[in-house]
Amino acid sequence: xxxxxxxxxxxxxxxxxxxxxxxxxxxxxxxxxxxxxxxxxxxxxxxxxxxxxxxxxxxxxxxxxxxxxxxxxxxxxxxxxxxxxxxxxxxxxxxxx
Amino acid sequence: xxxxxxxxxxxxxxxxxxxxxxxxxxxxxxxxxxxxxxxxxxxxxxxxxxxxxxxxxxxxxxxxxxxxxxxxxxxxxxxxxxxxxxxxxxxxxxxxxxxxxxxxxxxxxxxxxxxxxxxxxxxxxxxxxxxxxxxxxxxxxxxxxxxxxxxxxxxxxxxxxxxxxxxxxxxxxxxxxxxxxxxxxxxxxxxxxxxxxxxxxxxxxxxxxxxxxxxxxxxxxxxxxxxxxxxxxxxxxxxxxxxxxxxxxxxxxxxxxxxxxxxxxxxxxxxxxxxxxxxxxxxxxxxxxxxxxxxxxxxxxxxxxxxxxxxxxxxxxxxxxxxxxxxxxxxxxxxxxxxxxxxxxxxxxxxxxxxxxxxxx
Numbered sequence: 098x099x100x101x102x103x104x105x106x107x108x109x110x111x112x113x114x115x116x117x118x119x120x121x122x123x124x125x126x127x128x129x130x131x132x133x134x135x136x137x138x139x140x141x142x143x144x145x146x147x148x149x150x151x152x153x154x155x156x157x158x159x160x161x162x163x164x165x166x167x168x169x170x171x172x173x174x175x176x177x178x179x180x181x182x183x184x185x186x187x188x189x190x191x192x193x194x
Numbered sequence: 195x196x197x198x199x200x201x202x203x204x205x206x207x208x209x210x211x212x213x214x215x216x217x218x219x220x221x222x223x224x225x226x227x228x229x230x231x232x233x234x235x236x237x238x239x240x241x242x243x244x245x246x247x248x249x250x251x252x253x254x255x256x257x258x259x260x261x262x263x264x265x266x267x268x269x270x271x272x273x274x275x276x277x278x279x280x281x282x283x284x285x286x287x288x289x290x291x292x293x294x295x296x297x298x299x300x301x302x303x304x305x306x307x308x309x310x311x312x313x314x315x316x317x318x319x320x321x322x323x324x325x326x327x328x329x330x331x332x333x334x335x336x337x338x339x340x341x342x343x344x345x346x347x348x349x350x351x352x353x354x355x356x357x358x359x360x361x362x363x364x365x366x367x368x369x370x371x372x373x374x375x376x377x378x379x380x381x382x383x384x385x386x387x388x389x390x391x392x393x394x395x396x397x398x399x400x401x402x403x404x405x406x407x408x409x410x411x412x413x414x415x416x417x418x419x420x421x422x423x424x425x426x427x428x429x430x431x432x433x434x435x436x437x438x439x440x441x442x443x444x445x446x447x448x449x450x451x452x453x454x455x456x457x458x459x460x461x462x463x464x465x466x467x468x469x470x471x472x473x474x475x476x477x478x479x480x481x482x483x484x485x486x487x488x489x490x491x492x493x494x495x496x497x498x499x500x501x502x503x504x505x506x507x508x509x510x511x512x513x514x515x516x517x518x519x520x521x522x523x524x525x526x527x528x529x530x531x532x533x534x535x536x537x538x539x540x541x542x543x544x545x546x547x548x549x550x551x552x553x554x555x
Contacts, residue, residue: 107226108251111269140269144251147282148274155250187250 098122098179100130104141105186111140127160128173130183145185159184195530195537200555201510202261204242205520206230209544211244213262214526220540223262229285232505235552236291236300236315242552243300243316245273245286253283255302257316261552272318273302273310279326281306288505289316290346293353303343307334307360309372322372325358330377330396334363337399337418344504345403351410357403357428361418364398365428381431385419402446402504403428408453414483416446416458416504423483434483439470445507449532450515454482457489457509457533459502459519468499476517478533492536493527500525503547510551520546 100120104112112118122133128150135142145156152158152173158165160183165175177183196216197203205212211224211233224230224246232245242262247253254271258264275281284305292299300312302319308326310319325331334341345359354371357378364379377396384391384398399418406412414434415422419442421435435441440460449455457478462468469475474493477486494500501522510516514532521527524543529536 110267143270143274144248147252148277149280149282151282153250153252 098125098177100177100179100181100183102130102134103182103184104138107187108141108144108185111144112138122177125176125178126173127158127165127175127177127183130177130181131173141185155188157184157186157188159186195528195539197528197539198510198512198516198530200553201512201516202235202552202554203518203526203539204233204235204244204262204548204550204552205526205540205543205546206233206244206505206548206550207520207524207544207546211246211262212540212543214540221262223258223265224256229547231547232286232289232302233548233550234289234291234300235550237553238291238294238297239315240554241315243289243291245289245302247285253286253304255286255289255300255312255316255319261554268317273304275308276321279321281308283308284340285342287342287344288346290348292348293350296353299348299353301346301348301356303346303358305340305342306336307331307341307343307363309343309346309356309358311372324368324370324373325366325375328366328375330363333397334360335397337361345400347403347405347413349410357413359400359403359415361401362397362399364396364400365403365415366396367428378428379431380429381433382415382417382422383420383433401444404446404448404456406453407449407451407455412453412482414446414448414456416443418442421446421458421483432483434479437479437486438477439475442467443502444504445502445519447507447509447517450509450511451513452480452515452532455480455532456483457507457517458486459507461501467501469501472496472498474498474500474527476519476529476533476536489529489533489536491534492529492538505548506546508549508551511553516551518549518551520549522546 203214211230213221242258288303290301302310309322347357349355356368411427422431443461476489507519526540
């Protein structure tokens, strides 16, 4: 099963410049996508997730247009299927600085 | 007053790293939303190291071997708790090169309070387990800035002897390169505790510790309320807070050459955290804290509601000493004569978190 991951501009130095990465994965969850992506571009995944494997506080991930923090809120257990598109994005935050 | 010809200033701010040299041209090699709360110049290999924290993408130590033009960032963040520790690094508060005898050793203090060590000049880091496993550690509490390990002193005479300071945990010492640690806070007050518990074994909110230029067992300490000196390597501490308008503040800087001379910048009290009487004054002792004198020539003396954070004050290695401090309101002041006269070197910067002087001669 192939999933497409969109890498934000600020992380493309860790994806060889690629903004769109096709990931082959067997596990049909977002966690499985990140596992496979880590094997290709660890620098992207280790900046989107902390060392506990949690999505960092000010990072948003969308699966087929839906935030994994909203809606069904299944986080890294959000299901994926062939053709799913995953977006990693910096959150809208930082106004206090 | 330009920066001295042999000095390059490293200015870490909440919005990136700035560099300033004698040319007066301010450079900004680290930006893009990253704060730089810690920075160091390692003279052993002329390497700059910066604790770079992205608001979004985590924290790590980056380095430059060409005085800040090109920065090397590891493929994956090089500061991370190991898998068996359920914690995530928020920020690198201190980058401290080791001794000349261990040229590849770098220490980093982080939030949540932990010590990391590199043995490859800052490329990779491992947690110092002895401190993380200390039985006091789970009871340390965060101060207003977070639970941070912000001071690392490595003894040039014996690199196995380490001193760290934690807000709030206090001072801890190790004589075995970090394998074991003991609290070292006897005599330091904790104003925020009940009256009969104000001198605990640990838990003080120590803000900064600096080592005397010659007497290496003598340490100066700025506490969250209280100025202290230890003459026995931190075993006991004596109050030296008489003669300053406030004994609350963040930084403490020892003169690079003159024993017994140290500087602090009083910062009101725990509530009004600005320079007392809205006058910006550096205080200097030349006798180990028996007395303090105000240094104010060239510094704003009215309507100056200034805060200088714990690592935003530093010295260079020259004689007379160059002294430099940055403010939360983005001004950078400098003195080229041990603090007698000051000038504004830069303004309108983002909030300044740390200042270090690279001695290039």
